[in-house]
Amino acid sequence: MTKRVIIAGITGSMGQKCADLIESLTDFELAGVIAPDLTADCPAAKKLSSETKLFIDLKDLTLAADIWLDFTTPQAVFNNTKFALEHHYRPIIGTSGLTETQISKLQEIAAKEQMGGIIVPNFGLSAVLLMKFVQMAAQYFPDAEVIEMHHEDKLDAPSGTAAATAQLIAKSRLEKPLAPAAHVAARGADYEGVKVHSVRLPGYVAHEEVLFGGPGEALTIRQDSFDRASFMQGVKVALEHVSELSELVVGLDKIL
Numbered sequence: 408m409t410k411r412v413i414i415a416g417i418t419g420s421m422g423q424k425c426a427d428l429i430e431s432l433t434d435f436e437l438a439g440v441i442a443p444d445l446t447a448d449c450p451a452a453k454k455l456s457s458e459t460k461l462f463i464d465l466k467d468l469t470l471a472a473d474i475w476l477d478f479t480t481p482q483a484v485f486n487n488t489k490f491a492l493e494h495h496y497r498p499i500i501g502t503s504g505l506t507e508t509q510i511s512k513l514q515e516i517a518a519k520e521q522m523g524g525i526i527v528p529n530f531g532l533s534a535v536l537l538m539k540f541v542q543m544a545a546q547y548f549p550d551a552e553v554i555e556m557h558h559e560d561k562l563d564a565p566s567g568t569a570a571a572t573a574q575l576i577a578k579s580r581l582e583k584p585l586a587p588a589a590h591v592a593a594r595g596a597d598y599e600g601v602k603v604h605s606v607r608l609p610g611y612v613a614h615e616e617v618l619f620g621g622p623g624e625a626l627t628i629r630q631d632s633f634d635r636a637s638f639m640q641g642v643k644v645a646l647e648h649v650s651e652l653s654e655l656v657v658g659l660d661k662i663l
């Protein structure tokens with residue numbers, strides 16, 4: 408049966424790419440889209456089928472749909488996900504910026520509503536694998552720092568991927584790091600004792616490097632998204648499998 412999808416953030420870079428993806432898939436249709444400045448004559452709306460409903464505010468959104476695909480902003484994502492769960496749209500959340508406390512709260516709501524869904528810090532396969540590999544490395548190299556590099560339009564820092572990577576390193580370490588955690592700006596932000604450095608430059612898309620250091624040796628793990636196309640296979644997998652989830656999970660590896 409065809410699954411009906413709502414895209415939140417349709418006027419953005421990822422929202423646009425996801426609309427094209429859904430258009431190309433036979434088992435999915437774009438039932439509705441939402442963005443605060445959306446108008447019927449804006450370029451994002453003009454490309455859509457006349458069947459797709461346009462919304463600018465959650466309070467007006469009443470629609471029969473199966474899936475909520477969110478690429479909005481760190482400010483909007485918590486309320487959007489809550490709304491999706493409470494209206495029984497299965498959330499696929501690509502937007503960065505959810506804190507651990509917010510994720511726990513959303514997982515509680517999902518359990519109460521008996522809804523499954525997925526929060527994906529990064530849909531790129533190279534980033535999913537990087538996050539697997541860093542967990543292994545952190546068991547042997549407790550000293551690690553993360554450098555994330557993104558395009559100049561990225562609003563938030565550090566990236567959701569870097570925050571998730573730092574948390575995975577912190578959880579996987581078996582010993583305390585040796586390096587002192589000096590709290591000065593030049594040493595980066597501190598995520599559970601893992602330093603994270605954010606770079607914003609034109610020409611970049613989305614990149615992450617994790618440096619591990621030990622006595623007399625070092626290990627570097629790096630991934631690069633050179634194009635947003637790198638995220639679309641992961642979005643497709645999430646669309647295909649989100650309905651199999653019975654809780655709100657974090658990470659694309661949960662359904663790969």
Ligand SMILES: NC(=O)C1=CN([C@@H]2O[C@H](COP(=O)(O)OP(=O)(O)OC[C@H]3O[C@@H](n4cnc5c(N)ncnc54)[C@H](OP(=O)(O)O)[C@@H]3O)[C@@H](O)[C@H]2O)C=CC1
Pocket residue numbers: 415416417418419420421422441442443444445477478479480481483500501502503504527528529530531567638
């Ligand atoms: N998980 C992953 O693999 C990836 C995640 N991302 C994340 O996705 C998010 C979006 O990225 P990107 O598309 O590049 O960003 P953009 O800034 O291009 O798009 C964000 C869009 O969200 C819209 N928006 C803002 N508030 C709301 C709201 N309350 N409801 C609906 N729409 C809203 C904005 O509209 P307006 O401009 O009118 O405010 C804008 O169109 C970011 O958090 C980014 O980090 C990005 C790439 C991959």
Ligand SMILES: O=C(O)C1=N[C@H](C(=O)O)C[C@H](O)C1
Pocket residue numbers: 503528529530557561565566567568569612613614
């Ligand atoms: O804003 C982006 O571009 C990206 N955001 C996500 C993040 O914050 O980690 C995923 C990817 O890095 C691209």
